[in-house]
Amino acid sequence: MESQAPAGGFDSNADVYERLESIRQSIDNIDAAVIHMLAERFKFTQTVGRLKAEYGLPPADLDREARQIKRLRGLAEESHLDPAFAEKFLNFIIAEVIHHHERLAADAE
Numbered sequence: 001m002e003s004q005a006p007a008g009g010f011d012s013n014a015d016v017y018e019r020l021e022s023i024r025q026s027i028d029n030i031d032a033a034v035i036h037m038l039a040e041r042f043k044f045t046q047t048v049g050r051l052k053a054e055y056g057l058p059p060a061d062l063d064r065e066a067r068q069i070k071r072l073r074g075l076a077e078e079s080h081l082d083p084a085f086a087e088k089f090l091n092f093i094i095a096e097v098i099h100h101h102e103r104l105a106a107d108a109e
Ligand SMILES: C=C(O[C@@H]1C=C(C(=O)O)C=C[C@H]1O)C(=O)O
Pocket: 045, 048, 059, 060, 061, 062, 064, 065, 068, 093, 094, 097, 098, 101
């Protein structure tokens, strides 16, 4: 790939790699936060799943999901994140949560 000098002047390869490394450290911190947040979310959804299993409630709540999707799409728009991506991401997580809830319900039978 051809290298290009930035508008502000010439950066050596070492400078570029230093900047890249610094930005990647921030990406790593964000990825760690995402994993920690997801782990906390799954702890709470497991608690919901155990409650549902105990009282015979269905694993999925489509009204709640629809409200969550609407809310997250709004937050994504405000944050200049693609709302379609936010919806896909939430649906991916919810599918896993429901899978856990179905397992908890089966174990409670
Ligand atoms: C966690 C719940 O169970 C399911 C999972 C949801 C989620 O992960 O946000 C939302 C609704 C339910 O389909 C719940 O009912 O609150």
